[in-house]
Amino acid sequence: MTKNRPNILLILADDLGFSDLGSFGGEILTPNLDQLAMDGLRFTQFYNSARCCPSRASLLSGLYPHQAGVGEMTEDRETPGYRGFLKDQCVTLAEVLKEDGYHTYLSGKWHVGKHGPIERGFDDFYGLLGGFTSFWDKKEYIRLPEGRPEHNYAEGEFYATDAITDHALDFIEDSREDDHPYFLYLAYNAPHFPLQAPKEEIAKYEKVYEKGWDKIREERLERMKNLQIIDEDTPLTPRSEYWNRDRDIHGLNPPWDSIDPDRQKDLVKRMAIYAAMVDRMDQNIGRVLDNIRENGELDNTLILFCSDNGACAEWDPWGFDNWMTTSNFLHRKEDLDKMGGPDTYHSYGSGWANACSTPLMFYKHYGHEGGISTPLIAHWPEQVKRNGEIDHRPGHFIDFMATIVDVTGATYPENYNGHNILPMEGESLKPAFLGKNTPQRTFCFEHEQHCGIRQGKWKLSKVREKDWELYNINNDRTETHNLKDTYPVLVEELKRTWEEWAKRTGVYPRILTKVEVKD
Template identity: 35%
Template structure:
C-alpha cells in the first residue's frame, strides 16, 4: 500500500500531462443550405422575417456581405461540395434546363463526375463521420447518390424539390418524389414537414455515432423556401398585415436596413425591375392575395429557423455546440417564377393543387412569391434566380464557431462558393488533395480559405487581379477586384455586356463601360479565357430556361405516360408542342 501511492501519483501526473499536451478535438462542421432565399431574407441581413437562431450565428461569427454562388440550385451545390467550377465537375447546367445540344458533352452530365472529389470524401478520409439530409439534386442513380460521394449516412431528396407536406412531386418534371435513405428508395412519415424532418434525421445520425468520439460533418439541404411555398398556419399568421404596403415599400425598407447594418454602402442605388408590378394598380382583393403569398414565404423561413434552433439546442445539450463550426448560405437568389403563368404547369397545378386564399401554405395548396416579391427579397440587388444580376448570384453567408473568429463582424470582401471547401478542410486540419486523390489525377480546388479573414489576419480572400468567371444557361459574369462584367438573358437582361463596381454600386445601377473602356475590354478577354478553359458551351439560338423545363417534363414524364395510354394522342400532342416551341423560339429570335 505504501509503494502504491507514488505509482498512483505518477499515473495521475502522466494522465494530466497527456491531457494537457494532446491535440485539441477537431471541430464538428454543420453546413446549413437554404433554398432560394433572397439576399435580405435573413434578419441579420436586413430582413423582417424572424430568424433569431440564424441571427445568433451571425452575432457569434462573420457575415460575408459580398458572397457569390450560381443562379440555380444544383450548380451551386456542386461547387459547394467540391470547390470546383461547375463546368468542370459535371454540372454545367441542371438536367431540367439543359438543352439537347449540350447533353453528354464534357462538363454537362448534370451530375457530379468522377474527377470531382467532395469535401465529404476528404473529411471521411480524415476521420469524420459524414451525414447529409434534405436536398441533394446531384444525381439519383446508384453511382451518383451520396453514399458514393463520401457520405456515411444520408436521407435525401434527389430532385430539384418536392412537396413540403406530402411525398409527391411539386411539378410534372418528375413522376414521383425521389427520396433515398443510404442509397435505397425511401418513404416519408405521415407527419412529415420538410424542415422538421431534415433536422430530425440529422440529429438521429449524429446521435447514432456519438459514443465513438469522432467529429462529424452534417450537411442539411433545406427545401425552404423553394416552391411550393408552404408552412404551418400558426407561423404564417404571425405575419398577417406585415406586407400590406406591397413589394416596393418592402424593397426600400430592406435596402435601408441592410445599409444601416453595414452590409451595404449608405444610399445604395436600386434598379426597379421591369417585372415589378405597380402595387397601387391592384384592387384590394388582389393586394390581400399577394400579401398572403409573402406571409406564407415568411412563415416558411421562420419555420426553418426554428428547426435550426432545435438542432442548436440539441448540440448544446450534448456538449457539442462550442466545438461546432456553422456555415449558413442560400444556394441562389430569390425565385421569380410563378408557375401559374406557364400554361402547361398551370393545367397540372389546377388538377393537383388549390390556391384558395385561406388555404395558402397548407397541405394540398400551392403558392410562390412571383417576380415582384422576389425582387424585394433580393433587395437592394438587381435581378433574382436564374439570371446573372447580383440578386441571383449574391446571397447571405454566415460562418461561426471557427477558433479565433471575429465575433459579430461583417466582411465586405468578395467571396465565392468555391471558397467553402478549402475553409472547411483548414478548420478540420486536413490538407487539400492538390489535384491527386487515391493515386489518380482529379480536378484541383480553385477557391481560397476564408480562415484568415474570419480570424482578422487578412481583409481580402482573393487578389484584386484574380479573374473569377461564371456562366449558367447563357447568363454570364466575370468578377475581378471590385468590378463585375455581366450579361443576362432576356427578359431580365438585354444579352449585352455591362460593367459595374459592385463594391460601391451593388445594385448595378451605373454602367461603367464608357468610363472604363480598357477595363471593359480586358474583362471580356478574361471571360473568353474562362469560358475556353472550362469548356463553357454557347447556348442554342432562342434558348429559354422555362421552355426547356417544359420540354424536359414532356420528355421524361408526360410522354411516357401518354405513350402507354394512347399512342395516337401522343402524335397530336408532339405536333402541338413542337409547333408551340418553334413559334416561341422564332418570335424570340425575331
C-alpha cells in the same frame, strides 16, 4: 482521430433572398440565425452560382460548376461542362472528409445528378434526391442506405423541414458513439416552391405584407444601411425586369398600388407562406444549435450558413400554381385560407423576389448581384473571434472546400478512385475568419447564358439577350450605372478574362451553340 478537430455544420437554404434574414435586413423572424450572426461573422459579398444544381456542385466540389459537370441542371447536355451529374474528375467534401476519419451526413436536398450521396461519400442520407416536391408528402423523402432507421410520422404530422431536422439530429447523435468528428451538410429545401407551411406560421405574416413589395423594399433598405450590410448612400433600385420561362414575355414589376385588391390579397398570402417557411427553417436550425450547445460541442463546431441562389422570380409578378404550365390562379375568399396546405402549389413571383433581393438587381438564374449573392454567416467560437462583425470582401462557394480542408487538416487528393482530380479553385476563408488581409481575386459566372465576372471592384454582368455591362461594385453594388462606354479597354480586358475562364472550365463550347457572347 479525436474530437479536437472541429465538427463541420454546413447549412444551405434553398432560394433564400439576400435580405431575408433579420441580420441582413429582413422582417422575417430568424432569431437563431441572427444570434449566430451576432456571435459570429457575416460576409456581404459572397457568391453562389445562380441556381440550385450549379451552386450545390460548386459547394460540394470546390470547383466551378462546369468543371464538376453541372453547369446547368441535371439533364445531360452531352458536353463536359453540362453532364448533369458530378463527374469523376471532382471529389466531394464528404469524400475528402470521410478519408480523413470524419462521419459524413446529408439531411435535405441532393440535386446534383444520378450518382447519389452515398456513392459520393456520405455515410447517411435523408431527404429528396431531386430538386423540389411537396413539403407535406412523406413518400417523396427517402432514407439511404436503404434499411437504416428513420422516423415514422402519423397522418398529417409530416412536414419536410421538421423531418429533415429530425434526421439530422439522429445523425449527430450517432456520431457521438465514437471520438470521430462529423461533417453534416444540412441542406433544407425551404423556402423553395411549392410554397407550403403550417397555418400557425403563415398567420404571423399575413398582416406584415399587406403594405406591399414597394414598402417592404424601402424598409429593408433602411435596415440594411443601419446594419451596415450596405453603404449608407446605396439607392433603392428601380423595380426589376422579369422574363417568363420561354423568354418570350418580358416586362417590369408593377407598382404595388397599381394592383387590383383581389390580386393584392393573393400576393400577400403567397409572401406570407414564404416567410413562414423561412421562419420554420430558422426554428429548426435552432433545434440543431440547442442540441450542439447542450452537448458542449458549440465552441469547436464550424457552422456555415448560406443560400444556393438569389430569390426566385419564376416567372412573372403573380407567381404560378402549376409548375408544368406555369399557370397562375387568382385565389379569392375561402380559397385564400387553403393556400400553403397539402393540396396547393404556389410560387410568389418576381415582385416579391425583387423585394427579397433588396437592394440588388435581378434574381435567381442571373449573373447580376441579385442572382449570385448569398448571405453567409460563419460561426466558430474557438477560431472566429470577430463577434458581430461584417466582412465585405468577395468570396465564392468554391472556397468551402479549401476552407474545410484547411481547418480540418484533411488531404485534398490528386487522384481518387483511379481518376485524376482537378485542383481546388477556391481559397480558404480562415484568414478572413481571423481578420487578416487577403489578395484581390477574380470570380466568373455563367448559367443559361447569363454571365458575369468580378475582379476587384469591377464587375461585368450580362443578361442572355443583352450586351455586357460594366459596374464599379465598390460604389454601385446595385448595378445601376453602366460604365461600359466610359471604360471600353477595361471591358475588353475583362471579357477576355471571362472567355479564357469559359474555355478552361467547360462553359465552351456549349454556350456558343446558341448565343455568341462576344459583342
